[in-house]
Amino acid sequence: MRIGRQSAEDRSQNERTRVHSVFWFLSSVLWFATFPFRRFAPPSPYGGRPGYAHRASCAAVTLIAIVAADAAHACVPSLQGDTVRVMRSAAHAVAWRSEPAVIPLGAHFTVELAVCVADGRVAVESVVVDAEMPEHRHGMNYRPGLSSLGGGRYRAEGLLFHMPGRWRLIVEVRAGGSVERLTDDLMVE
């Protein structure tokens, strides 16, 4: 029984791809949105096809905005390694790994979590760990017990995936009276 794990390199590549896609999409939107202004703008003093310089400047502005926004949200959970996966939201990042590293079908396993909070966000009040099979519309037969290890680290015990298929690990982070739900999908065979 294996779960479909990505290597840290793959995850990093996926993250880069996602950021690049967002960047080009937004810069293209800006380019089209500013078309009427460019249509009647004076030619570029640097030569080249009209609009390229403008497009480049739009892209640069967008990139700076994304990087700035990402920097505001970024936090690094205190759990790292090849078997660690990370869930992110605007306010939190949750790194987790299972013990054993390959989640066994039909046997109890534990999960170690590290939760971090983005700058300017409210401190975490509590964390709940659960899992469900979205296609089957049911969860686990067991309610995991969570113990705090300090420093934003937690240990959940008693999880058990009793069927093969797609499972969704759910971490609910309560902070400042609101609950944020972070999820990570896994294939269990």
Added chain:
Amino acid sequence: MRRGFIMAVAAAMSCLPPVLSVAQPPPELSEAERRRILSHGPWPPPSPRDPSNRVSGQRAAIDLGERLFFDRRLSGGGNMACDWCHTPSLDWTDGFARGVGKEAVDRNTIALWNVGFQRWFAWDGGHDSLWSQSVRPMLDPREMSMTPARVAERVRTDGDLACRYERVFGQPPAFMDDDTVLVATGKALAAFQETLVSGRTPFDEFRDALARADNGAMARYPEAARRGLKIFVGKGNCSTCHVGPLFSNLEFADIGVPFFRPGGGVDPGRHDGIRRVRANGHNLLGRHNDDESGRAEVGTRRVELLHRNFGEFKVPSLRNVGRTAPYMHNGSLATLRDVVRHYSELNEDRLHADGERILKPLRLSPGEADDLIAFLSSLSDAGAPFRRRTSPADPACR
């Protein structure tokens, strides 16, 4: 002329085998199907050991458990032992739809094959260890109808049994309280039952041949069973619950079998089982659990009582399923064909609204039903009949 006729016949015969093989080609397996099939083995796995039972796997405990299993003095009337319902020659069940002890009970008697690999015991999982489950029928007034005090008295007053208890558990039963003697009896019975591991089957031979890509050995597996296996791991979705080498996920499911009791009322199944296991003084959260690591009790500590548990029953192992009729928690389906028909014509109205969403009527053709039955039948071993290792005529303990 005659030579020409013979040549024509010979040519026709030489064409015959390919023609037949074109008519019923062996189904090809996708990579996903191959992985799923391989996950049903290898068999047998290492012998089960129960960390909550300190005498699990010990030869002396197994022998003591075997003696107790067939000891009729452990029933109230002195006429019934465990083998009354779990008869070796009937694959450790009784062949009845519902078990019959001192009185008839509500559920089918589960065959004891591979019972040591289970996580929860009985159709509702009302026990979290085999030793705890082994105590229950002794005390049930409808089954063996004993009390802890009477079980302890029988053991203490039989010199040979008392000696064997001391040898296995380290102290004579005279120094144990009644409850401890009762639990010790359960642990010895469990040690014996853990040895009831079924043998290799035609499916296991096919599975292992697939693993080593031995086409010659794979070809010995009947084609009908192979087509049925493809349904089992494919469109049938059977292997979603009947997973792994044991063909069970060791959990519970509502599959639309009516759960009305014969005398009226309903059988709540797993919903009641969880409440019973929590209330049971012999559960793994109690003082009789020998596992000091704390791992054995995790399931009992973390199991959750859910509305959907109502009407759920154990997902049984399918090993030796062809020989352990009748089927379902109430024995309501007499044959494997009835079971396949149940899934083929599944009544979705009987399923919980918040239950499993993958259960759909399979709508199998008659040929597909035959193939699935052929596959299920290939899960039975051809093991030799059980032979007792102990006898009342064995030398006395001292």
